[in-house]
Each structure stands twice: as C-alpha cells, then as structure tokens.
Amino acid sequence: MIETFTALADPNRFRIVEYLLGGARSVGAIGEALNLNQPQVSKHLRVLKEARLVDVEARAQQRLYGLRPEPLRELNAWLERYRDIWDQRLEQLDSLIEELKTQDLEAAQRHARKKKG
Amino acid sequence: MIETFTALADPNRFRIVEYLLGGARSVGAIGEALNLNQPQVSKHLRVLKEARLVDVEARAQQRLYGLRPEPLRELNAWLERYRDIWDQRLEQLDSLIEELKTQDLEAAQRHARKKKG
DNA sequence: ATCCAATATTCCTTGACGGGAATATACCCA
DNA sequence: TGGGTATATTCCCGTCAAGGAATATTGGAT
Structure with a gap:
C-alpha cells in the first residue's frame, strides 16, 4: 500500500x-x-x-x-475500510443542521433516529 | 490527488x-x-x-x-476511472483460457459473448 | 502573575529522489 | 558482422523531506 x-x-x-x-x-x-x-x-x-x-x-x-x-484492487480494498468516513452523505448532515437551526426539533430527532437504521 | x-x-x-x-x-x-x-x-x-x-x-x-x-472521496472517484482495469474478473479470464486450450470453442465463444453485456 | 501541561515551530543534519548527460544493452536488418 | 533503433543503466548533482534536539506558544490551574 x-x-x-x-x-x-x-x-x-x-x-x-x-x-x-x-x-x-x-x-x-x-x-x-x-x-x-x-x-x-x-x-x-x-x-x-x-x-x-x-x-x-x-x-x-x-x-x-x-x-x-x-x-488498484488493493487500493480499493483499503479505501473500503474508510467507507464510514468518506461515504457520509453531506446533504443529509446539512439538512439536519438546517432543522436544528430552525428549532424544528421534532424533524431533527426524526432525522437523527433514521441514521441508526 | x-x-x-x-x-x-x-x-x-x-x-x-x-x-x-x-x-x-x-x-x-x-x-x-x-x-x-x-x-x-x-x-x-x-x-x-x-x-x-x-x-x-x-x-x-x-x-x-x-x-x-x-x-478519500476524491481517491475513490479517481479509482473509479480505473475500474475496467482493477475490476477484471481473473477467474473468468482463466476459465476462458482453459476453454480455448481444450478446443472447446463453443464454450469460449459463449464466454466471450457474455462479456459484452 | 506564575507554573505546568500540551502542542507547535525552528534549526540542523542526513539520506533519498528526480533530472540531465553519457553510456551500456538488446534486438533487428542488411 | 556491422549499424541503427529502442530501451535500460550509471554517474553526478541539486533539492527536499524526515528525524532529533531545543525552543516557542498556547491554555488552564493555583
């Protein structure tokens, strides 16, 4: 590597x-x-x-x-171990922040709960 | 990169x-x-x-x-461009060679045709 | 204000790496 | 066998990056 x-x-x-x-x-x-x-x-x-x-x-x-x-395969396999980090959905995080900003706690909590699945 | x-x-x-x-x-x-x-x-x-x-x-x-x-995302995106190279199924190629060696032309042609899809 | 803990930066030395020029090697053809 | 083409290797030099030691900086506690 x-x-x-x-x-x-x-x-x-x-x-x-x-x-x-x-x-x-x-x-x-x-x-x-x-x-x-x-x-x-x-x-x-x-x-x-x-x-x-x-x-x-x-x-x-x-x-x-x-x-x-x-x-290249090895590189791909190595990268896979970091999937949790690089595969984060930023839009998802952004919308969560937006919900928190607007005090829409219910929606934010719904959102947060969804991430567990 | x-x-x-x-x-x-x-x-x-x-x-x-x-x-x-x-x-x-x-x-x-x-x-x-x-x-x-x-x-x-x-x-x-x-x-x-x-x-x-x-x-x-x-x-x-x-x-x-x-x-x-x-x-890490960029690295993944870069690597994707090389997918044709690193994602080759070697076993598939091996079996194709084997078929050619044993003069099983019919099977080899079937095999080759499959790769187009 | 002072002291301590955690971290950052600087200075120095050394080894590795990349480029240029010259040379060596391998292969083909007549 | 000689000559030409394509590639590999060697030598030399300048640069850069990594590690060690020492020092500077920042934040918190007393």
Whole structure:
C-alpha cells in the first residue's frame, strides 16, 4: 500500500499511469506524449513496475508497458475500510443542521433516529 | 490527488491515518500509540492537515485530530476511472483460457459473448 | 502573575529522489 | 558482422523531506 502511494505520489509517474489508462504504450510513446526524456521514462517505469502497477511486454526492440490491476484492487480494498468516513452523505448532515437551526426539533430527532437504521 | 498520495506515502503518516480510523485522537495519544516523538507527530499532522486528510478541534490545551472525508472521496472517484482495469474478473479470464486450450470453442465463444453485456 | 501541561515551530543534519548527460544493452536488418 | 533503433543503466548533482534536539506558544490551574 505504501509502495503504491509512493509510486503514485510523483507527478510524472502519475501522468504516466493516467496516460496508460488509454492502453499499453511503448517507452518512446510515453516520453513523446508526456514530453519526458527517455531515461526518465525508463526510470519511472521501473519504479511503477516494482510497485506492480505496470508490466512489460517485449515487442521487437520495443517494450509495451501496461497497467496491472492488483495494486488498484488493493487500493480499493483499503479505501473500503474508510467507507464510514468518506461515504457520509453531506446533504443529509446539512439538512439536519438546517432543522436544528430552525428549532424544528421534532424533524431533527426524526432525522437523527433514521441514521441508526 | 498527488498531495493525497504524497501524504499517505510516508509510513508514519500512513500509520497515523490508520490509527485515526478508530476516531479522533489527541497529539499525545497518537504519539504514545505509535511510539513517535511529539514534534514529529505535530509535523506529520501538519502535512495531513494541509492535504485536508485531517482536521483539528481544540479541546482545552489538547488538539483532537480526526479524519476528513473529502480526499478519500476524491481517491475513490479517481479509482473509479480505473475500474475496467482493477475490476477484471481473473477467474473468468482463466476459465476462458482453459476453454480455448481444450478446443472447446463453443464454450469460449459463449464466454466471450457474455462479456459484452 | 506564575507554573505546568500540551502542542507547535525552528534549526540542523542526513539520506533519498528526480533530472540531465553519457553510456551500456538488446534486438533487428542488411 | 556491422549499424541503427529502442530501451535500460550509471554517474553526478541539486533539492527536499524526515528525524532529533531545543525552543516557542498556547491554555488552564493555583
């Protein structure tokens, strides 16, 4: 998980991953598309590969790099554990506050009770 | 997004976030639980706060830090764009390969057709 | 007003990382 | 085998971030 975050924390690696969302590409294509020097592309791809975010397929003298699902699945699974936090319905909270402001205690209590279910 | 990844890429910050999943905690509690010196805790919390991953509530001379939902939602939204990649059913693919190997073309074609829906 | 507890900030040092330039390696073709 | 293309690796340098130690700040109690 940390390695995934580290890999994605670099702006150019992030751009590479985003670019690869369009499909596997060669090192040269990546460098050209993102305006990066070839050695830096190779180096970033190495980090991404070590993080298992990409894999390589040899195509003559080219290397096609493509995204791999595992780390993304892990990220999703990790995020799931935080669902209680990120999946809060803000509108719901807002309307509750509104009800409290207008002294509509009955409605607010109804609202609060509803959240238990 | 990058800032979120950067904030979570540090092992100790990651541990702090995980720890806060149990609810908002004071700086001292965090340091004690994770065996970190107080200044480093404050510094990491600053980074997390700038990344909007936590917020503070003053409680006498204590400061309670708690998780905030926004960056986690953004992370989820970002990840959604990669759903085609991470949500591949590998077993499905495996069975398709198996069918092809055993020359069971009919089953393979049935299988392939199913993926369109 | 003073003291203490909790937290924040600063200064310093060190290690890791990213970029550029140069070079090495691998593969294909004639 | 030689040459060219595509990619990987190495070396060097500058920057930045993390940890430790010391100090500053804030709030509450006596």
